[in-house]
Amino acid sequence: MRINKVALAVTALLAASQVHAAGFQVSEHSASGLGRAFAGEAAIGDNAASLARNPALMATFDKAQLSVVGSYVDPDISIKGVTGVPTYGISASDLDANDVAPAQVVPAMYYIQPLNKTVAVGLAIYSNYGTGTEYKDDYAGGSAAGTTHIMSVNFNPNVSYRINEQLSLGAGVSFVYATAELERNAGIGAPAMQIAKMEGDGYGFGWNVGALYEINKNNRFGISYKSEVKTELEGDFTGSTTTTPGATVDGTLDLNLPSILEVSGYHKLTDKFAVSYSWQYTTWSDFGDIVAESASCDSTAIGGIPGVCLEKKEDYSNSSRYSVGGEYYLSEAVTLRAGYAFDEQGGKATMSIPDTDRQWYTAGLTYKATPALSFDFAAALVAGKEITFEESLPAAGGASATLTSSGDAYIYSAQMNYSF
Template structure:
């Protein structure tokens, strides 16, 4: 059988990026630090209690007078289900999966070095977007579900400049590397075996963007941060194959098991954040954030083939969304700090839901602490429970209902030199 040597797209990612987005709206990741997790990431662009602040505001590097490093590891344990909602028990059971999203570890690392009393530089390695979902091979709606995985790593060098005692600015470059894997099965009720591969795609690629930030230090107890991270067009290239025979008039994209090349551009949204930190007395501080994410850039996933054009187009129709959070920190003594926070996260798919992205609004409740081992080193831990709302939707004429909760734990080590 002749192999068509055309970059037939990541049909892929197209068929959909799903829902390991139980941690943040869409498929956004906010797990940049254990300290932030414990306060539901309230005040992240302003607090600057360790080097992880770089992930939210490069201007905050100006607050460090010695080299600082931080390394964090978060583990996300999701509890996500998708169930049939047709009213027919046998159909609803066939469409039900109570374990849609597997657990995942999310690492992050940061380095900040002051150059003098004005300039500082640093680099962060973290992820802003990612997901993983896994439906059984014999799932009834296999062509809509299957296995989906997206992993991204943001390499983010930054510089900051202190204008005066109160104002600082910062900027950086984002080099985002991503890998994607998508497997779609035939499902039941068709002419092919349910566990056969309707579409399989694996690929990787790079995208580039930028970020800026500002810091206003009213005094040592009150400060405000603002930051913006640009959108990134992540360009994937990879391998695609399908067990569908070539030449079928009603499905011209089968390859008969042969592998061909593919490409797809995934539009990752821009992010804007405003944060505040107010230490009310020696023992207590409050902090808060408003985060806006420009999800309207993610309207569709369009897989293309040279000479053929679009081979698969899936409408996502995301809308811009916001996240608001509020938290408090208790400074118990020189060795211990306790923190807590809560957040509301608005879904970007509130007007257009799919089984691949069964996203709903959610609430976050976080607690955590810092233990100072010495003047140079400290350990942070954080724990968050995410409570998602249940939502119903229709796709391809089939009724579904979905809900996503999650438990997230993180640990972090900070050191200054």
């Protein structure tokens, strides 16, 4: 099946393509949330963007609201070789690469419509997962790390029901559209020669639930869960492992997007100051390896099996994210925010997805222009921990090189909220 180019373009606009959270998770759901490092997101509900974290928060709205968000992610990630593969003429410095992850704009949109005092409905369009790294065509390690893009967009209708003044419940379904692009080059002898390329798109379905418990107007707790989403991508594969070398054949690639559990709290301690916190748990062990398959492929010559075009081993473990934030209500029109988060590494670092522990330092504000219109602005420094890892280079007979990954990311976000 030929990849749908129009669908790919839509996804590129609606999904992230940079590793700036654990594994390849996308957290940039709102500017208001970014300002407090996404602490308390399942409990606060200060605008329609809260729909991305907990559908039960819709029960706190007495008017319809639209939120539109745009975030700009500017990473600076570098790879340095520690040891090369001398037998194949690859030195450590040949494996150096700078700025391997491109900057990206991440949009999102949310709408909440209360139907009466107990029921509300809403639609969220955003991304939970996306990653991208790009190495030059003549990169010495190109057989392990050429171009890697995994992108997704979640179309998520929801409904909430207020049981009583304290307890509200919410639930939704997700239609997740995903695309993947994997490209590898020889990197040795014929550095610009492409040895594998897979492009595909597909979709999957999931669900989400949430609950909100309000002790009073100043203290509340929230919990939400998003299910795993299994998608099968269909597309084109071109490479040396096809039964007719170099031919373009139909192929499939299974992509399992992990489930997410989030628990949050919010407490307004004084008329001017509030604190919030969250724990988020992602089941990265559900992800598995990246395997492109086709009846017209046979990778036994490079250690694979018949029917496998391309295989990228991944080693992921479940991980947690901890965040705390504060808000200062400067005036009726202005709210100031700051936050900190620790984001655990979700997967063993590789050149294509150089994952590591991250610390988030964030700040932001809300400006209420009119009773119906408000704007949120935020900025964040995501500081990645330097990590050393080994990578197998298929074009070098599977020999391993040792590399170090380091880098930070800067995120800038703006949001408009309008109540009807």
